[in-house]
Amino acid sequence: MTGPIKTILLLGRRDHAEAMRVAAGLTIFGHRVRLVFMNAPVADTPENAEQFDLLELADIAPETTIAEEQLPWLDSAALAEAMLEADCIMSF
Numbered sequence: 001m002t003g004p005i006k007t008i009l010l011l012g013r014r015d016h017a018e019a020m021r022v023a024a025g026l027t028i029f030g031h032r033v034r035l036v037f038m039n040a041p042v043a044d045t046p047e048n049a050e051q052f053d054l055l056e057l058a059d060i061a062p063e064t065t066i067a068e069e070q071l072p073w074l075d076s077a078a079l080a081e082a083m084l085e086a087d088c089i090m091s092f
Contacts, residue, residue, distance in 0.1 A: 005030045009086035012037040012062075019092040020051035024058040034082060036074060037064040 008031050012019030016037055023035040035055070042048055042064075055062060064071040065079060074082065083089060 005032065006087040007032045007085065008034070009082050009089045010035045011089065011091040012042075013039050013091050015092050016042045017045075017047050017051050020048070020055055020062075022090070022092060023060055023062075024051075024054045027058040027060065033058075033060055034086070035060055035062040036079065036082065037062060037066065037069065037071065039066075041066050041069050042071075 008026055010019055010023045010026070010033060012035060019035060019037070023033045026033045052062075062071055063074050065074050065076075067073055
């Protein structure tokens with residue numbers, strides 16, 4: 001038995017690789033997942049590259065609050081709007 005589908009905002013603050021793993025895993029249950037990286041650019045590591053591939057398979061387009069990143073950027077107003085729209089907010 002499954003519960004209702006949720007819109008989940010996952011904030012990748014401390015451990016970007018773990019945030020990506022969790023985000024992809026949540027889609028297995030049919031949840032809509034939005035992933036936002038925060039605090040620092042995502043490190044260019046083999047582990048993170050592998051997790052980005054997993055995000056692509058899970059159809060998750062990550063975003064960031066870091067202006068220097070090559071991902072879609074969210075300013076504070078857009079982040080606040082994303083938080084208001086989410087049923088659940090998780091942080092890693």
